[in-house]
Amino acid sequence: MAEFIESKLEIVMFPWLAFGHLIPFMNLSNELAKRGHNITFLLPKNAETRLQKLNLYPNLIKFHKLIIPHVDGLPYGAETTADVPGPLESLLATAFDELYDEIKSILQNLKPHFVFFDFAYWIPDLAKEIGGIKTLIYLLISPAALCKSTDKATFMTSTAAELVKPPPGYPSTTVVLHESEAKLLSFVYQEYGKGVTFQERLDKALTRCDVIAAKTCREIEGIFCEYIANLLEKPVIYTGPVIPEPKKEQHELSNWLEKFEPGSVVFCAFGSQLILEKEQFQQLVLGFELTELPFLLVVKPPQGTNSVEEALPEGFKQRIQEKGLILDCWVPQLEVLRHKSVGCFVTHCGYGSMWESLVLCDCQLVLLPRPIDHIFTARLMGQHLKVGVEVEKDENDMFTKENLCKAVKCVMDKDNQIGCLVKENHRKWKELLSSPGFMSNYIDNFIQDLHGLVVENS
Template sequence: MDRTKKLHIAMFPWLAYGHTMPFLEVSKFIAQKGHRISFISTPKNISRLPKLPPHLSSNITFVEFSLPQVDGLPPGVESTAEVPIENVPYLKNAYDKLQGPLTEFLKNSNVNWIIHDFEPYWLPGVAAPLGINLVLFCLFNATALAFMGPPSALLGEFRKRPEEFTVVPEWIDYPCNVALKHHEIVNHIKCMNDVSDFQRMGQLIQGSQFVTTRACFEFEPDEIKLLIKLYQKPVVPVGLLPPSLPPNEEKGDDKWEATKSWLDSKGEKSVFYIALGSEVNMSEESMRQLAFGIEKSNLPFIWAVRKRPMGEGLIDNIIPPGFEERVSNRGLVLRDWAPQLRILAHSSVGGFLTHCGWSSIIEALKFGRALIVFSGASADQGLNARLLHGRKVGIEIERNEMDGSFTSDLVAKTIRQVLVEPEGEAIRANAWAMKEIFDNEELSNNYLDGFTRFIEEFVPSACHTQIS
C-alpha cells in the first residue's frame, strides 16, 4: 500500500473504559499522520472520553451506536463498570447485536482497516466481503496471550476443565511461572456467554491480517517471539502506551489539592496506594480481611474506593465500619474517583496495592513503584500477578488457590515486605529500574510509528512473513 495514501480506519473497542482509552490513544497517534479515524462505540462510552486536541478533531469522528436492549441487562447500562461480573454475558449479547448497525456503516464508509478488540468474533465475516482489513488489538500483554495459546488451542476441545488452566501450557518454550489459580479461572468463566472469550479470540486471530498487543520487546522478548510462532502471522506490538501526566494541575480540582497537601507531609516513598479498579467485586469477608491487613501494616496509605455494581444497585460503603476512624492519623480514603496518575507520580508514594489490571501496572511502573500484587481474579489479572511476582517487581499476597481467600496478617506482611523490610530491597530496586522502559516516551512513539507504518505499507502477501 502506498504510504502517501490517506487511510480511513475504524476503531471498535470493547465496552470498558480500560479498553476505549488505549484505543483512543492509538487513534490520536494515527490521526497525527493524516489518516481519518472513525471511533465507534456507544453514546455513554464516548461521552466518558477526554476531549480531543483541537488539531486532531477534524481527523477523528466519533460514531455512536445505541446499545441494543437484551434480556438480563438493565436499561442504560453500556459498560462493564456498571454491572457485576455475572451480568457481563448480557453485555456481550448486546455488543454482538451491534453487528447490524456496524455492517451498514461499513458498507457506506469506504473504510480501509478496522482495528478491533477481542470480542466481535463475527467481524471477519462482515469485513472480508467488503475488502476491509482487520487488526486484532489485544490490550493484554504478550505473556497473557502466550498463555492463552494458538488459535487451535483457543478453538479446540482440550483445556475444558478449570484445572487445565492452572498449569503452564506445553507450548510455552521459555522459563515461565505464569498460570491461573483455580478461583481465577472459575471467576472468569462467569463473565462469558455462549461464545467463550477463547473462541472469540481464536476466530479473530485467524480472521485478522495481523495482531497487535500492548507490549514491547524490551519487557517481553520471548513472549512476543512465541506469539509470532503460535499465530503464524505478523505480531506488531503497539508499545505500552504509557499515559502522560496533565501538563499542569487543573485549577479548582479540590480533591487533588487536598490529596497533594496530605502527600506533601509524608516522607519519600513512605506511602502505599490502593486501587482495585472499577470492576473488582469482593465478598464482605474479603473486604474485611483486606482492610484489617492495611490497618495492621502500620504504614501510611491512600485507598481509592469506588462504588461497585451489585445486582440492580450500587453498594455505597464497602469499607468495614470504624476502619476510617481508627486509621485517620495515617490513612486517606478517597471515594468514587481518585487522580491515580498524579498520586503515583508523587515522590511520597513508594508502592501500589493493585488488582493487576495491565493499565494500572503500566501506570505504576512508569513511576517505578513497587507492587503489592492482589489479583482481581478475572481476565488477565491473575496472569499479570504471576508475571510481576516472577519478574521481582512486586510480591503477591498469598491466597487459597481454590477459593481465593486470604488473611489480614498476610496482607500486612506483604505490604511491609514491599515497602520497608530489607527482603524487599531488590523488589523496590527492580521496580524503579522499570522506569527506563515504562516511562520512555521515545520508545513508545517508536512502537506506535512502526505499527502505523505496518498498516500504511501492508500488502496481502505480508500476512505470512515476519516483520521485525
C-alpha cells in the same frame, strides 16, 4: 514505497463496551492521529462525553455514536459494563453483537484500510465479505495469558490442567497459575453473548483476524508474542505501552498527600469494575492498618453493601482517623502515583495499571491480582520481571491481613533484600521504557507495519 508509507491510513476503531477498552483504544487513536491518520471511533452515545475529553485530535478522530440495542433483562439505557452488574455482562455482549447490521453498513460506506476490534469476533468474517478491509485485534491483556494451548483451532486453554502445567514450547515457567487459581478459569466456558462463550469469542477473533496487535514491547513480552505468532501463523505487531502524558496540574488529593513524608504513603486502587467480597475488603483495610503506614485506598463498595463506610470493621474509622483515606470514586491514578509522598502501589494488576506503574512511577509494587487475566500479569511482574512482590493467598484464592501487611513491609523496608531487588529491577525497566523516543519509535514502527499490510493487500 516511500511515497506510500507517507500516505494516510483510514482506520475504524470498534472496542468492547467497557471504559477499560474504550480508553486504551482512544489513547492509540491519539497516537495515530498525531501522525496524520484518520480515525472513525465507534462508541456508545452515552460514552461520548467522557471520551471527548480525551480526544486530542478532533479534526482527525471522528466519533460515530452507536445506539446499543435493548435486550430483555438489561437495565434500560445500559450501554457499557459500568451500567450493569457482572452477571449481566453476557446480555450486554448480546446487545453488542446485535450491532452487526449497523457495523456492516458503516464499513461498506467507509471502506477503511483497517478495523481495530477486540470482542467483536464476527468482524473478520464481515470484513472479508465486504472485501478490501484488514482486521486487527488489539490485545489489552498480557500475551502471556493467551499462550496456553498447543492447538491452533482452540487457542485458549481447554483444561485447567494446562494452566498449571504449561504445554510444550510455552516460553516461560514463571507465568503460570496455581491449581486453585486455575479453577477460576471456569468463567471462560460460560456464555458471553447469545450462543457464544467467552472462550469462543476470543478463539474466533484471534484465529480469523489478519493481524494481532499487542499493547506491549519486545523487551518485556517478546517471547510470548513470538510464541503466539508461530502458533497462529500470523503477524503479531507491537504498539508499545501507549501511555498518555500525565497532567501537570494539581489534583484535589494533593493536599491530603502533602501531610505525609516522601515515599511513606501506600496507595491501593482496584480499577472501576472490581468489587471485593466483604470479608476480603475487611482483610484489606485491616492489613493496611497493620502496616502502621498512611494509606489511600480507592475501591468500590464490597458485595452486598451500599457503601464503603458501612463495610468497615468495627472501630476501624476511629483507630485510623486521618492516617487512612478510603474513596469509592474515580481518582487521577497517574497523578497520584507520581506524587512524592506515595511510596508503595498495591495494584490489582490490571494491564493498564501495570504499564503506568512500570513507566511513570518510582513506587514499590505489591501485587494483589483478582480476575484471571490479572493473575497472569502479576506473575509477569512478580516472577518474570521481578519488579514487585505478590501477596500470598490460600487454596481458595483468599488473602489475609497478615500476608498483605507482610508484602507491603517487605518492599517498604529499605534493608529488605527482596525489596531492594524489586526496586532496582523496577528502576532499570523504568529507565528503559521512559527513555527518549522509546514509545514513539514503537508507534512509528507499528504504523510502518500497518502500511506493509496494506501494500500486501493491494
